[in-house]
Amino acid sequence: MKISYNWLQQLISFDLSAEQLAERLTMIGLEVEDLMPISNSLKDVVAGKIVEAVQHPDSDKLTLCKVDSGRGMVSVVCGAPNVAEGMLVPLAPAGSILADGKIIESTEIKGFRSEGMLCSEKELGVGTDHTGILDLTLEQFSAGNLIEIPLLQNDTILDVNVTPNRPDCLSHLGVAREIGVMTGAYLKMPQVDLTEDSTPVDELMSLNIVHEADCPRYSARVIRGLTVQPSPLWMRSMLERLGIRAINNIVDITNYVLLEIGHPLHAFDFDLIQDQKIIVRLAQAGESFITLDGNDHSLQNTDLLICDGQRGVALAGIMGGLNSEVVESTQQVLLESAYFNPRTIRQTAKRLGLSTEASQRFERGADPNNTIFALNRVCRLYSEIAGGRVAAGIADSYPERIEPWHVSLRPSRIKTVLGADIPEEEVVGILNRLELEVQGSNPIRVSVPTFRQDLTREIDLIEEVVRHHGFNKIEPSQHSIISLDFHPDRNETFREILKDRMVGLGFMETMTNSLVSEKHVSDLAEAVVTLKNPLSPETSCLRTSMISSMLDTIRFNRNQSIDHLRLFEMGKIYWSKPGNLPDESESLIAIVAGARLPKPYWGEGTEQTDIFYLKGVVTSLLESFHVKAIHFKMIQYPYFDSQSSLAVFAGDTRIGVIGTVSKSILDKWDIETDVFVFEFSISTLESISAQRPRYSAIPRYPSINRDLALLVDSGVQVGDLEDAVRHSGGDTLADVELFDIYQGKQIPKDKKSVAFSLTFLSLEKTLTESEVDPLIADILDHLKTSFSASLRS
Numbered sequence: 001m002k003i004s005y006n007w008l009q010q011l012i013s014f015d016l017s018a019e020q021l022a023e024r025l026t027m028i029g030l031e032v033e034d035l036m037p038i039s040n041s042l043k044d045v046v047a048g049k050i051v052e053a054v055q056h057p058d059s060d061k062l063t064l065c066k067v068d069s070g071r072g073m074v075s076v077v078c079g080a081p082n083v084a085e086g087m088l089v090p091l092a093p094a095g096s097i098l099a100d101g102k103i104i105e106s107t108e109i110k111g112f113r114s115e116g117m118l119c120s121e122k123e124l125g126v127g128t129d130h131t132g133i134l135d136l137t138l139e140q141f142s143a144g145n146l147i148e149i150p151l152l153q154n155d156t157i158l159d160v161n162v163t164p165n166r167p168d169c170l171s172h173l174g175v176a177r178e179i180g181v182m183t184g185a186y187l188k189m190p191q192v193d194l195t196e197d198s199t200p201v202d203e204l205m206s207l208n209i210v211h212e213a214d215c216p217r218y219s220a221r222v223i224r225g226l227t228v229q230p231s232p233l234w235m236r237s238m239l240e241r242l243g244i245r246a247i248n249n250i251v252d253i254t255n256y257v258l259l260e261i262g263h264p265l266h267a268f269d270f271d272l273i274q275d276q277k278i279i280v281r282l283a284q285a286g287e288s289f290i291t292l293d294g295n296d297h298s299l300q301n302t303d304l305l306i307c308d309g310q311r312g313v314a315l316a317g318i319m320g321g322l323n324s325e326v327v328e329s330t331q332q333v334l335l336e337s338a339y340f341n342p343r344t345i346r347q348t349a350k351r352l353g354l355s356t357e358a359s360q361r362f363e364r365g366a367d368p369n370n371t372i373f374a375l376n377r378v379c380r381l382y383s384e385i386a387g388g389r390v391a392a393g394i395a396d397s398y399p400e401r402i403e404p405w406h407v408s409l410r411p412s413r414i415k416t417v418l419g420a421d422i423p424e425e426e427v428v429g430i431l432n433r434l435e436l437e438v439q440g441s442n443p444i445r446v447s448v449p450t451f452r453q454d455l456t457r458e459i460d461l462i463e464e465v466v467r468h469h470g471f472n473k474i475e476p477s478q479h480s481i482i483s484l485d486f487h488p489d490r491n492e493t494f495r496e497i498l499k500d501r502m503v504g505l506g507f508m509e510t511m512t513n514s515l516v517s518e519k520h521v522s523d524l525a526e527a528v529v530t531l532k533n534p535l536s537p538e539t540s541c542l543r544t545s546m547i548s549s550m551l552d553t554i555r556f557n558r559n560q561s562i563d564h565l566r567l568f569e570m571g572k573i574y575w576s577k578p579g580n581l582p583d584e585s586e587s588l589i590a591i592v593a594g595a596r597l598p599k600p601y602w603g604e605g606t607e608q609t610d611i612f613y614l615k616g617v618v619t620s621l622l623e624s625f626h627v628k629a630i631h632f633k634m635i636q637y638p639y640f641d642s643q644s645s646l647a648v649f650a651g652d653t654r655i656g657v658i659g660t661v662s663k664s665i666l667d668k669w670d671i672e673t674d675v676f677v678f679e680f681s682i683s684t685l686e687s688i689s690a691q692r693p694r695y696s697a698i699p700r701y702p703s704i705n706r707d708l709a710l711l712v713d714s715g716v717q718v719g720d721l722e723d724a725v726r727h728s729g730g731d732t733l734a735d736v737e738l739f740d741i742y743q744g745k746q747i748p749k750d751k752k753s754v755a756f757s758l759t760f761l762s763l764e765k766t767l768t769e770s771e772v773d774p775l776i777a778d779i780l781d782h783l784k785t786s787f788s789a790s791l792r793s
């Protein structure tokens with residue numbers, strides 16, 4: 001909620017600077033998240049009347065103006081497209097100062113002397129439009145009047161984070177009330193007295209609430225003889241400062257009062273209300289309604305609709321209808337001020353995805369006894385600004401009046417809860433300044449007004465007391481002794497190291513929800529954990545794999561035109577267990593997609609990532625934890641392409657899986673690029689890693705290298721060949737490295753050539769060729785027996 005410091009000063013007198021006020025409000029629970037100073041150095045700018053405007057002889061974009069400044073004629077060369085004779089405009093003569101501090105000087109433009117400047121609203125510091133000169137014709141200025149608007153002088157906008165239980169503070173009046181409690185000052189209530197004409201409102205319209213539970217109160221007035229035009233400069237500028245677009249005086253006044261006192265109102269073009277009836281009812285299932293934003297909504301029978309004699313004209317508490325919009329030709333309006341059931345408004349707003357200033361207040365709980373005050377405040381401004389005549393009386397349907405309720409407060413309970421003895425006189429004073437009526441002594445009987453719907457229990461009143469007494473005034477009654485000894489948890493340490501290693505490999509960490517939709521788990525043939533009462537279909541299951549969550553992340557990033565993706569996450573997955581609570585385990589998942597490099601560099605192309613790149617990442621990660629005997633085996637795994645699905649082993653221990661996500665899965669997520677994934681069990685990885693690595697001396701003896709180029713069937717897996725070589729190579733086989741795979745000329749069609757580099761090394765002596773030759777022969781025999789492999793000639 002954006003709050004103007006100057007506007008607050010009009011509602012209550014206080015001597016706090018904007019910074020001091022922000023600190024005090026934060027300390028009582030109204031957190032001020034930001035202060036936005038608005039500086040306005042405007043000086044000696046006056047209203048001037050253009051008495052002559054002729055085109056510059058040498059430029060079709062410049063106009064030579066004679067302007068009556070109230071003290072004489074001023075010549076101005078102006079480039080604005082809308083300048084015309086007869087306009088009343090802001091004139092900054094030579095020597096005057098604009099809002100941004102710029103001093104105006106007399107200057108010559110294309111051969112003509114310009115003794116000042118005609119200003120847009122941006123130069124005055126009252127808006128952002130600078131496309132044309134600001135027209136003051138409808139403002140209350142005469143030629144020579146200084147342009148001074150106290151409300152729009154140097155100001156500070158406070159961005160206040162109002163908690164959902166405090167809808168009474170979603171207005172300047174509500175915040176001013178809290179300031180009054182802090183300072184002891186009294187509120188200056190907005191003027192609501194007005195003059196009515198002789199026509200009773202009952203002769204102009206009728207009102208019927210069909211569903212009273214959803215609309216406990218509906219009040220309305222009829223105003224005639226209105227002139228729709230731009231709002232006064234001070235009003236539209238203040239609205240735009242606070243984030244609301246100015247439309248016209250009729251609509252702007254309702255928005256201004258919304259920000260002022262916090263009660264939403266809506267103006268209907270009364271000539272468009274058929275049969276002069278207002279009927280409040282629930283919509284029919286499938287009923288269509290077009291809101292002011294032009295969107296057509298299909299309603300349900302739980303949505304509340306404001307109707308005339310023939311059709312719906314507003315979606316109650318959320319947005320008006322296009323069929324009853326106030327337009328330039330509108331001359332009379334029906335003004336609505338109501339109280340709707342918060343649950344009804346919240347349900348409809350959430351389902352339709354419509355969040356408006358009105359719905360935010362109604363779904364938190366407006367004041368049912370503030371509808372008349374709000375009506376009269378708007379009608380007062382209509383009379384002053386739009387020339388309206390207010391029909392006599394108010395159409396007000398209030399079948400069951402909502403009365404203030406009573407809550408008992410025991411002084412002894414305050415001391416028990418807070419551990420502090422606050423004098424009863426101070427307690428009563430705080431409650432009175434909060435506009436709560438107090439009777440009795442022990443217990444104190446408190447009457448809670450309807451604008452404070454958050455105060456229903458004794459503990460709520462204690463919170464109000466301590467907020468304004470001051471949390472900092474409560475002395476601690478006990479002192480805690482906290483041991484500074486720190487014993488790091490090995491499991492947590494391992495996970496932090498694992499994160500660091502992934503970041504070092506070029507990956508970025510993500511965090512996703514463990515609650516997913518049924519679609520996310522339907523492709524895994526596993527036992528699924530479903531929630532009995534999910535918040536929505538999108539969060540109805542616990543994930544059995546984090547792959548689906550990562551696919552959501554990839555889709556989101558690609559929709560933002562981010563194609564180079566290296567992401568990882570550490571989180572939990574869940575498995576259903578009949579008759580018991582679900583099992584859960586921690587997993588590490590990583591994905592790569594798109595180009596290998598974020599963008600092409602000098603001499604580099606746009607080569608795409610592949611499964612071999614990810615295998616290299618997996619190997620690097622495992623080797624960094626000193627995992628031995630790493631190898632891969634083909635498997636079938638949900639989500640993965642059948643020809644690119646591998647299990648990752650360390651010896652006989654399966655750590656996880658790696659593979660290419662199948663095209664059928666990618667199509668379900670609308671992802672048009674290849675995605676490569678590995679997913680590990682963190683507990684398994686931790687159990688096989690050497691967290692305390694052992695170091696060995698540099699070998700004293702030279703190694704012997706041999707290359708083997710093998711001819712094998714094309715279906716033989718290279719990983720299986722490598723495992724066989726390691727298994728049959730003896731204790732002196734120190735390393736096996738694949739360096740070539742070839743299919744083509746000089747190779748039969750059903751064969752492929754696989755070449756390994758073998759390193760033999762002894763820690764005790766220098767090996768000889770005669771010692772290595774038998775080992776090579778054993779390897780070849782084993783490969784021939786197992787894979788029908790032969791040496792390539």
